[in-house]
Amino acid sequence: MTKFLATAVLLCAGVTVLVAQSAPPAKPAPANAAEPAVSRAADAAKYRTWLNQNCVGCHSNRVKQPADDPVNLEAANVDDLMASAATWERVLRKLAVRAMPPQGSKHPSEPEYAAFTSWLSTSLDRAWAGKGLTPGRFVVHRLNRTEYGNAIRDLFAIDVNVDELLPSDGADFGFDNIASALKTSPLLLERYLTAAQRVSLLAVGDRTVPPGNTEYPISREFTQSGYIEGLPLGTRGGTLVKHVFPADGEYKLSGRLVRGVEEGYAGVEGNDLPNTFVITVDGAEVFSTQIGGIKDNEVQSRDMNEARKMIDERMTGRVRVTAGEHEVGYTWRDRPFERQDVWQPARRDSQEVHLITGLPRLKAVMVEGPYKVTGISSTASREKIFICKPATAADEPACATKILTNLARRAYRRPAAAADVEAPMAFYKQARERGGDFDAGIRSGVARIIASPSFLYRVERDSSTLRAGAAHTVSDVELASRLSFFLWSSIPDEKLLNAATAGTLRAPGVLEAQVRRMVADDRSDALVSNFAGQWLQLRNLESKVSPDLLMFPDFDDNTRRAFRRETEMLFGYILRENHSVLELLNANYTFLNERLAKHYGIPGVYGERFRQVKLTDPNRFGLLGQGSVLSLTAVATRTSPVYRGKYVLSTLLDTPPIPPPPNVPTLEESNKAGAVQAKTLREQVEAHRANPTCAGCHRVIDPPGFALEHFNSIGQWRESDEKGRSIDSAGVLADGTKVDGPVALREAILKRPEAFATVVTTRLMTYALGRGLEPSDMPIVRKIVKRAALDDYRFATIISGIVESPLFQMRTRLEPSDTNTVAQSREQ
């Protein structure tokens, strides 16, 4: 953390300091300017020759280039690098990992590579510095649905299910917070209205709300034969949900049983022995009932449908709950001795025979109500909203103004002007005129605030005196939002907003201290789940990872969740403890619970709780040894060296292979049917590569994938494949390095730590800015990486580098032609 302090000094000196330094630090800027033009021209001529020798053989228009992705290094200008800046940045990315020229062609020597890349990056940096500040194009930025949900949480202390409230957002550049991809549609607008009404109602509470029904489904693949974290000790299975109750009243809380795989079996499972079903609210038992046993069995053998109805009814508790958010648990009293009778061929309990024996499991839980409403208790949301309470009717308008002004300030993330409160107050008054009480008026005003474009859009302003194309520093208040949406995916809190409105955010040490505070805060979990979740594709675990259940009977939803948790915890730990980002690849520790430890074959870890575990097997170190990454890159029935290779190249090295051309034969096709069975996967892939159309790319894609072949498709170590043939994990990477397993692959990547750190910084910068990076941004990215290199690439140094950079601190006044998202007028 002391490193953080050291870098803060740069800040007060202003962003210009950083910019001036984007030229090589060894030479001060004036010296650069005085450098004789002849020597630059000589360099350019020298590297032109070098390019001609090493690259132009393929990269010219004399050789067929992919139609939608051509690279012509003969035409790319070395005297005026800016003219082909995007191409040169691509060249740098490829050469940073020495991925070109391809294997089989002559590779330049390491000093030659170093000299060329150093010349190219330095020359690009110098060219851009000469052009002046270009902080890029920022446009009004709509909150995506995750940010919307987090903002609601921070404003009103309630968790709402945004996935149901709002449609998903468009993503681009790998992230769903990219301003230019966040479009609107009638569907979205409608749902914003629904959300405003629903959220305001839940936050304020409503005694007139009609009974509603909410269902929380439980994945069929979620194993419920053991204790579930969060539920009271001594229970088995079930689930815990956070539910916002709109009023004090009676609610029907109920559970529905799994009735058989694919719902085919209409009777009640686990009905042969009595089991106690328990419902808890905030940890306290509020309802219990018994199902199963002789009597239930008699009914079931007479009429399955009758038994089902009877048991559904019995598993419904009518319970009084107060308004506000509560944790409701639905579970079973555990009687471990009964479990001994249960035949469990696999850890996944959905593999069991589901007839009347076995343990009953929940497939969904429900909350229905309220009935018999008695009022609205004080709730965390109401405490946040009702910062005053009118003593008399005469006090009401003033108190309403105070309440709505306070909420508008937080929701709009800036001081609320009188005009900002006019519309919410009009809604307050309208509701009162229609006979609503004070609460109803406030509810309507709250709905108006969260339907406002000032809440839904992040708007930054240019001074009208500025000419188009000119860059300027954003205001403290705007900077506060940039920070909070970067680190928290949410609105600024009071402390940050206060610092911004007081104008002290950029005072010495303040910004640095705010960043440190924000990273330490729980809300930075959003950086883990949103940034890492998208960069590393952890978000796809639910939708993409579905191993064949015959081949992997132990794999269940619990394992899938544990995979995600492990990687998120590793990322979060490195972030919060300010370790080097290189540890993402080489950490000799990880985070496990008993389930996951067993999955990996690591002894000595007991219980549901995740904890840090030191790893002894270097194959398991870092992301490349984690179930999340390894299962995301496999298919249902086997591993996929191609997917794994593609993941390494795209996600970790930022050198994605180009997509396959039209009408390519698949693996199976290039190995005629019948022969497939006899071959190992490696032989099949190699046969595919025998096709010259495929070879060019697969020679690069496959080796990193094969290096991970010792991990099966759910991330377990193996010595032989599904058919008992031994694994061959050897291969040659694009840079010529021979690898033969995860350790060698990891070491090969970390041989050039700045390349990996550049990828992390590039991805983080894209996410932080909410826009795709352009060539003009890259000098600043390189600068941040260089500075981080002096500090072992610590996470905080990269984050502070981003936050202090002109890209994050400034914006450009755009020209009218800067966007082509001009909406067309519509005829109705």
Added chain:
Amino acid sequence: MMITKKHLSRRTFIRGTFGAAMALPLLDAMVPALTAETKTAASAPFRFGAIYMPNGVFPTTWHPDEPGANFAFKPVMQPLEPFRDQLVTVSKMRAPWGASVHLGASSAFLNGSGPVAQREGTSDAFGKIQSKKTADQYIADAVAGDTPLRSIELGTEDMGTAVGACDGFPCTFFNTLSWRDDQSPLPIGINPRVAFERMFGETGTPEQRMARLKERQSLLDSVLEETSRLRKSLGAPDKAILDEYLNNIRDVEHQLDRMETRMGAIKTNSEAPLGMPEAFDDHMAINYNLMHLAFQGDISRVFTFMVGHEASDRGYAHIGIPETHHSISHHGNDPEKLAKYAKIGTYQIVKFSEFLDKLKNTKDGNGTLLDHAMLYWGSGMSNGNEHDRANPPAVIVGGAHGRLKGNRHVVAKDKEPTANLLLAMAHIAGAEIESLGPSTGRLDL
């Protein structure tokens, strides 16, 4: 292993015996009110629906051998035989490449274009979300009239939440078939509860629902005013974004106004689906049920439905295919995989035929809903193994107000673009479009 396998087969048996015992919201409570509504309509309106299946259908399992009338149905299309008299199937067309292997197949399905801009890394970072207005939207212009929802876009899986999977394009292109105009995709909704609420409002008494609707209208009015004010103070690019937002506000305003006039007819809406169905089969059924209701109640006359997104990783375990649809489509000419590939297509056609059956059995003015509808079912490729754009499946069912003669297998001119079929369908629906993407003229239907 053996033991587990045995259990699986037993499960299949059990399902076969008791499989029908499912509790789906039947949505029947909505019907009386809606029927009352449509009876008052002067004449039956024209309805259009487009259903998209990803990953293609193997041509020989789909296209009939003989052209013209009374053709013999091939296995995958077979379940549509009962509708022969109102069915036209088209072969030998060419589907557009649409800029990308899979993404292009669905995103160009209804406009022949797909993404207009280049993929990431080869183009500017801005304004990449551009395509072309789609045929369904031209048709909505012509037929939507005063229906509360101009069109409905449905799906069963959401690509918006996936990452790193969109061929380098914004994932928006994967997530819809439908573009309101060149810059405005209309994303699919996958949650039936949301579709239900759009159609019928949230649950509550009629008074409560009307009060909520009134508040929504005031909110929109007020937000419109605020946005216009905000817009004035911004630069041109920001203005353009807010203009799009304003356009959508106005759309929803019209929608709510039209909804208001219908509100009285809907006495109860207690049967709302609870949320996302876990079983895919239920999800399919509920979505089709909702579209049936939308037609029946004249809530919307146009819909698009993606039964899955392109390159879908969905497995079809409920019909005995645990492998993903995408991996099965890369069958490598393995007979077992080809059979599964056909089975998935057939399953989808059965679901479609169940929907058609409902339309056929619902009175609408002087005929049935099916008499007054035109449903287009197709895919963006034929043989998924090669992402082959030649000879994709395309079948049109419905009386289309007598404007479509059924019982025909139309063989297109060789490699005639599917966009020509879109022009022809738009023409039948009364929407005149001069051209669409690569179209060369109206296909002779």
